[in-house]
Amino acid sequence: MADLTTEFLGITSPNPFWLASAPPTDKEYNVRRAFEAGWGGVVWKTLGAEGPPVVNVNGPRYGAIWGADRRLLGLNNIELITDRPLDVNLAEMTRVKKDYPDRALIASIMVPCEEAAWKAILPRVAETNADGIELNFGCPHGMAERGMGSAVGQVPEYIQMVTEWCKQYYDRPVIVKLTPNITDIRHPARAAHAGNADAVSLINTINSITSVNLDAMAPEPMIGGKGTHGGYCGPAVKPIAMNMVAEISRDPQTAGLPISAIGGITTWRDAAEFIALGAGNVQVCTAAMTYGFKVVEEMISGLSDWMDEKGYASIEEFRGMATPNVTDWQYLDLNYVAKARISQDDCIKCGRCFAACEDTSHQAIAMSADRTFTVKDDECVACNLCVNVCPIEGCITMEEVPVGQVDERTGRVVSGDYSNWTVHPNNPSAAAAQ
Numbered sequence: 001m002a003d004l005t006t007e008f009l010g011i012t013s014p015n016p017f018w019l020a021s022a023p024p025t026d027k028e029y030n031v032r033r034a035f036e037a038g039w040g041g042v043v044w045k046t047l048g049a050e051g052p053p054v055v056n057v058n059g060p061r062y063g064a065i066w067g068a069d070r071r072l073l074g075l076n077n078i079e080l081i082t083d084r085p086l087d088v089n090l091a092e093m094t095r096v097k098k099d100y101p102d103r104a105l106i107a108s109i110m111v112p113c114e115e116a117a118w119k120a121i122l123p124r125v126a127e128t129n130a131d132g133i134e135l136n137f138g139c140p141h142g143m144a145e146r147g148m149g150s151a152v153g154q155v156p157e158y159i160q161m162v163t164e165w166c167k168q169y170y171d172r173p174v175i176v177k178l179t180p181n182i183t184d185i186r187h188p189a190r191a192a193h194a195g196n197a198d199a200v201s202l203i204n205t206i207n208s209i210t211s212v213n214l215d216a217m218a219p220e221p222m223i224g225g226k227g228t229h230g231g232y233c234g235p236a237v238k239p240i241a242m243n244m245v246a247e248i249s250r251d252p253q254t255a256g257l258p259i260s261a262i263g264g265i266t267t268w269r270d271a272a273e274f275i276a277l278g279a280g281n282v283q284v285c286t287a288a289m290t291y292g293f294k295v296v297e298e299m300i301s302g303l304s305d306w307m308d309e310k311g312y313a314s315i316e317e318f319r320g321m322a323t324p325n326v327t328d329w330q331y332l333d334l335n336y337v338a339k340a341r342i343s344q345d346d347c348i349k350c351g352r353c354f355a356a357c358e359d360t361s362h363q364a365i366a367m368s369a370d371r372t373f374t375v376k377d378d379e380c381v382a383c384n385l386c387v388n389v390c391p392i393e394g395c396i397t398m399e400e401v402p403v404g405q406v407d408e409r410t411g412r413v414v415s416g417d418y419s420n421w422t423v424h425p426n427n428p429s430a431a432a433a434q
């Protein structure tokens with residue numbers, strides 16, 4: 001059986017599934033139950049400095065986007081860091097770590113961007129025996145307005161500076177949690193690396209307004225007639241998170257920097273995809289908040305079964321395998337040719353593929369009088385729109401066909417007799433490969 005044990009920064013956990021810093025990890029009661037359910041580790045809900053209490057709103061703090069079946073696709077929140085006293089959290093963390101020595105327990109921290117503030121909290125966190133710390137440079141609301149969270153994560157110089165302080169005053173692994181609310185994720189990752197971070201974790205939540213109440217004319221969640229942007233997470237953000245993880249993973253300037261991947265992870269497959277892109281483990285928040293702690297059982301068994309099927313004995317055996325196949329557009333092979341294929345056995349004759357292709361794409365699907373849909377190979381550019389709009393999974397597929405010649409009239413590479421095919425003129429990589 002596949003071994004799911006992970007060694008992330010020397011921290012061993014029985015599986016790669018950690019709970020991200022958020023309400024599921026806000027207190028001892030939750031974390032004990034999470035560990036009993038099987039989670040490999042937790043990042044405790046972000047701790048703040050001693051001082052005036054953190055006060056959350058007392059109205060709705062979540063907004064959401066749903067699919068047609070009311071499945072939660074995106075969650076938006078305006079919650080702050082923990083509003084429980086620091087000493088209570090630290091005492092609870094100490095007890096939990098003592099009782100679950102085989103699980104990872106990471107302290108998430110967000111204090112003002114002053115050396116004294118970090119110097120004061122780090123020894124107290126160290127006393128809990130937590131396995132490491134995660135620097136919350138990501139929360140986009142509430143704390144950012146106070147010069148913390150994403151306000152730090154958006155300035156690479158601050159990231160480096162604070163990371164250096166943490167490496168100076170704390171002797172266990174330091175993970176830097178990045179905000180996605182930035183143009184090029186490689187810059188903050190490089191800054192963390194320059195500050196000697198042991199790893200980066202990403203993504204935190206994305207600035208968002210999920211809905212506007214058209215009676216009150218205010219964004220939701222609405223607190224007394226006003227709303228504010230929140231942080232977006234859940235399945236909807238996974239593609240953004242995967243791109244960012246891939247960008248860091250393949251950046252030569254951060255080569256080898258361990259990554260803890262976060263963002264929309266709901267199933268074992270999501271986790272496997274992030275690991276294939278180089279992540280050493282994954283963190284989950286929305287899926288646990290939606291389905292409860294037991295969702296990890298499916299993640300563990302699914303990943304383990306898939307690894308057995310593929311013959312991977314450990315996570316490390318497939319970690320990063322997809323990274324070399326992430327490339328820049330100009331290196332895509334323009335001589336590769338595919339065509340849409342419609343399975344007549346599966347087709348329910350709804351005509352969505354026809355409408356989409358005829359009205360908005362390449363007029364490459366023919367409809368007969370009895371509503372039989374067929375692909376016109378000469379027109380099909382394999383854009384994949386028909387596959388994506390078809391309501392029947394697997395009914396329309398893309399089939400690779402032999403590379404052909406450049407059609408001088410359209411500039412397209414067409415399939416056909418390729419005994420004397422020419423390399424597409426826009427494709428230096430394919431030309432080089434000749």
Ligand SMILES: Cc1cc2nc3c(=O)[nH]c(=O)nc-3n(C[C@H](O)[C@H](O)[C@H](O)COP(=O)(O)O)c2cc1C
Binds near residue numbers: 046079139205234285
């Ligand atoms: C209600 C809520 C509160 C959160 N609080 C924190 C926090 O205190 N510290 C932090 O680093 N991230 C916080 N996050 C962000 C999550 O840790 C995580 O980065 C994000 O939700 C993306 O993961 P997901 O798509 O699995 O939810 C919070 C997220 C939610 C939904």
